[in-house]
Amino acid sequence: MILGRRDVLEVRRLCKAFSGLKAVDDAALDVRAGEIVALIGPNGAGKTTLFACIAGFHKPDSGVVRLDGADITGRAPHRICAAGMVRTFQITQPFATISVRENIMVGAYARTSDRDAAAARAEAIARQVGMGAQLDRRGADLTVAGRKRLELARALATGPRLLLLDEVMAGLNPTEIGEIVEVIRAIRTGGVTILLIEHVMQAVTSLAERVYVLNQGRVIAEGTPAQVAADAGVVEAYLGHGAAARLGGAHA
Amino acid sequence: MSRRGQALLAAGLVLALLYPLLVRAAGAAGLPLSPNYLINTGMLICFTAFLGQSWNVAGGFAGLTSFGHVVFFGTGAYAMAILQVSHGWNPWLAWPVAAVAGAGVGWLIGALAFRAGLKGSYFALITLAFAEVFRILANSVPFTRGGLGLLVKADPRPANLQFRDPIWFYYLALGLCVLALLIAWRLTRTRFGARLVAIRENEDAARALGIDVYAEKVKVLVLSGAMAGAGGAFYVQKYLYVDPWIAFGVDKSVEMLLVSMVGGAGTIAGPLIGAAALTAINEVTRMLASVVPALKNVQPLSLIVYGAMLILIVARLPHGLASLFGRRHDHPVIPSAARDLPRTTHRASGRGRSLAALGMTEGAAGDRPHDPGEAGRA
Numbered sequence: 001m002i003l004g005r006r007d008v009l010e011v012r013r014l015c016k017a018f019s020g021l022k023a024v025d026d027a028a029l030d031v032r033a034g035e036i037v038a039l040i041g042p043n044g045a046g047k048t049t050l051f052a053c054i055a056g057f058h059k060p061d062s063g064v065v066r067l068d069g070a071d072i073t074g075r076a077p078h079r080i081c082a083a084g085m086v087r088t089f090q091i092t093q094p095f096a097t098i099s100v101r102e103n104i105m106v107g108a109y110a111r112t113s114d115r116d117a118a119a120a121r122a123e124a125i126a127r128q129v130g131m132g133a134q135l136d137r138r139g140a141d142l143t144v145a146g147r148k149r150l151e152l153a154r155a156l157a158t159g160p161r162l163l164l165l166d167e168v169m170a171g172l173n174p175t176e177i178g179e180i181v182e183v184i185r186a187i188r189t190g191g192v193t194i195l196l197i198e199h200v201m202q203a204v205t206s207l208a209e210r211v212y213v214l215n216q217g218r219v220i221a222e223g224t225p226a227q228v229a230a231d232a233g234v235v236e237a238y239l240g241h242g243a244a245a246r247l248g249g250a251h252a
Numbered sequence: 253m254s255r256r257g258q259a260l261l262a263a264g265l266v267l268a269l270l271y272p273l274l275v276r277a278a279g280a281a282g283l284p285l286s287p288n289y290l291i292n293t294g295m296l297i298c299f300t301a302f303l304g305q306s307w308n309v310a311g312g313f314a315g316l317t318s319f320g321h322v323v324f325f326g327t328g329a330y331a332m333a334i335l336q337v338s339h340g341w342n343p344w345l346a347w348p349v350a351a352v353a354g355a356g357v358g359w360l361i362g363a364l365a366f367r368a369g370l371k372g373s374y375f376a377l378i379t380l381a382f383a384e385v386f387r388i389l390a391n392s393v394p395f396t397r398g399g400l401g402l403l404v405k406a407d408p409r410p411a412n413l414q415f416r417d418p419i420w421f422y423y424l425a426l427g428l429c430v431l432a433l434l435i436a437w438r439l440t441r442t443r444f445g446a447r448l449v450a451i452r453e454n455e456d457a458a459r460a461l462g463i464d465v466y467a468e469k470v471k472v473l474v475l476s477g478a479m480a481g482a483g484g485a486f487y488v489q490k491y492l493y494v495d496p497w498i499a500f501g502v503d504k505s506v507e508m509l510l511v512s513m514v515g516g517a518g519t520i521a522g523p524l525i526g527a528a529a530l531t532a533i534n535e536v537t538r539m540l541a542s543v544v545p546a547l548k549n550v551q552p553l554s555l556i557v558y559g560a561m562l563i564l565i566v567a568r569l570p571h572g573l574a575s576l577f578g579r580r581h582d583h584p585v586i587p588s589a590a591r592d593l594p595r596t597t598h599r600a601s602g603r604g605r606s607l608a609a610l611g612m613t614e615g616a617a618g619d620r621p622h623d624p625g626e627a628g629r630a
């Protein structure tokens with residue numbers, strides 16, 4: 001617990017099932033102002049579904065989501081965005097036929113209706129995420145790395161206090177990961193709190209103060225990256241039953 | 253707008269304003285075509301472009317493809333006719349009311365369809381269904397006089413919005429066409445327009461970025477309905493007659509959609525280019541059929557040429573004729589394909605990444621999972 005920092009996001013007892021399958025099962029987490037928190041877990045653990053519930057894309061079956069203390073459970077995404085929280089998509093969703101500048105401007109229009117102001121903001125943010133040279137490219141013509149950056153840039157352009165990033169490093173090479181880690185760090189320094197889903201552990205370790213581990217919809221561990229990596233339950237979640245014991249000898 | 257665009261627009265506008273005077277001068281100098289015929293053809297191009305633009309703001313910019321856009325046109329036409337014939341309104345006053353009626357139907361259909369989450373072909377079919385229902389209603393309710401239609405009394409006076417000289421309808425249609433171009437141009441410059449394009453391209457991303465998708469869609473359908481309603485009213489003043497088929501027949505819906513698609517959906521000039529192309533085809537084929545005896549029996553020759561042209565454009569110029577001019581601000585419509593594709597591909601690499609997540613292997617980064625969203629669009 002870091003004293004004196006208020007919770008930006010509080011999730012309590014959140015459940016979401018898809019035709020019987022409990023994708024998120026009684027999940028709870030907190031994100032405090034200024035933190036970078038990671039959400040990890042094997043594929044299919046329910047991370048993306050949890051994000052979707054938090055950001056208003058799925059209506060949770062039960063549970064509460066609070067943003068800055070206000071109950072936003074089940075609110076529409078555009079209202080949640082206006083309240084200062086925005087998500088990105090694991091499967092990138094660029095606006096394909098318009099330019100990078102115009103893509104980011106859509107985000108910037110969340111805070112201004114003025115076209116010149118939106119364009120200026122889009123350009124500044126493009127530079128911030130390293131897309132300054134690609135402003136006139138069409139969304140459809142970007143590489144994987146470009147699309148991931150665009151997801152980040154558009155979300156950032158909405159001026160959030162809390163940014164939910166869903167695997168923005170998946171599919172990137174080590175150089176690109178290094179760059180995006182720096183970008184994310186700078187965004188936090190700029191005052192944005194970040195909750196990120198990530199598989200790339202180097203990035204998690206270097207960025208996140210705290211980590212939540214989700215498995216089969218449940219939070220099975222929480223702590224610093226080192227604490228979590230040493231947790232037997234976490235190792236088993238990833239590698240199967242008994243793995244912790246087998247690995248124990250080699251790694252202890 | 254680019255300097256070139258401005259110059260083009262100014263030149264086009266001057267030409268369009270002088271056009272009736274030029275053809276009359278040419279007629280006096282012995283041009284074989286009747287000047288009034290040419291003026292009427294020009295009026296048709298402008299009017300068709302205006303109706304096409306009404307489809308385009310919703311279908312082209314926002315991706316709300318409608319198969320029944322005539323429902324707004326017909327509502328405006330009937331509002332115009334009924335207010336004059338049954339209630340003795342002055343047409344100048346009835347005209348804005350007709351636009352409001354079209355807007356109201358836009359709001360109604362939008363509220364119903366979008367609240368129910370109807371998209372894509374479902375939305376297209378619901379608009380078609382509305383148009384058909386309105387046609388059947390117009391055929392059966394008393395105040396439309398059913399299949400007989402409504403005849404507006406001819407009384408050509410400007411105060412009556414009726415003119416003996418076709419030049420005035422030409423200028424009215426030109427005004428509508430310019431207004432429509434300005435509306436489309438505004439859409440390329442404003443937050444509202446940017447949001448429409450975002451919704452067309454990817455609704456989920458649009459929602460995530462703070463766009464009230466439902467409200468924006470209803471708004472643009474109201475705008476589009478108002479335009480088509482005003483168009484229907486214009487039609488009534490020009491031809492002084494409306495019946496259920498004229499007002500709500502499917503062929504007008506097709507025409508509105510076609511001029512946008514042929515010209516370039518989601519572009520400023522697309523509907524105008526499409527309207528010019530289709531009107532020209534119409535007139536040329538009609539002339540050909542009257543001159544070449546062999547073509548006399550191939551009756552709707554224009555439809556055959558339309559069809560062939562549409563196939564050619566879909567195959568060769570999917571962004572319409574406007575793409576021949578390569579304008580920067582145009583936003584051609586491409587159906588945004590792959591959304592949530594099967595997740596199997598990125599799951600396949602799950603184990604490698606999971607190990608990496610625990611810091612137990614190196615090279616997690618080198619493992620390049622295949623994001624199906626990317627692959628789908630590549």
Ligand SMILES: Nc1ncnc2c1ncn2[C@@H]1O[C@H](COP(=O)(O)OP(=O)(O)O)[C@@H](O)[C@H]1O
Nearest residue numbers: 018021023041042043044045046047048049050
């Ligand atoms: N829209 C959906 N409909 C049905 N099942 C879903 C849907 N979204 C996710 N799931 C299922 O929920 C589980 C959790 O998925 P997801 O949240 O994507 O996991 P993660 O992001 O941790 O990989 C998986 O079993 C997935 O197949």
Ligand SMILES: [Mg+2]
Nearest residue numbers: 047048049090
């Ligand atoms: Mg996921």
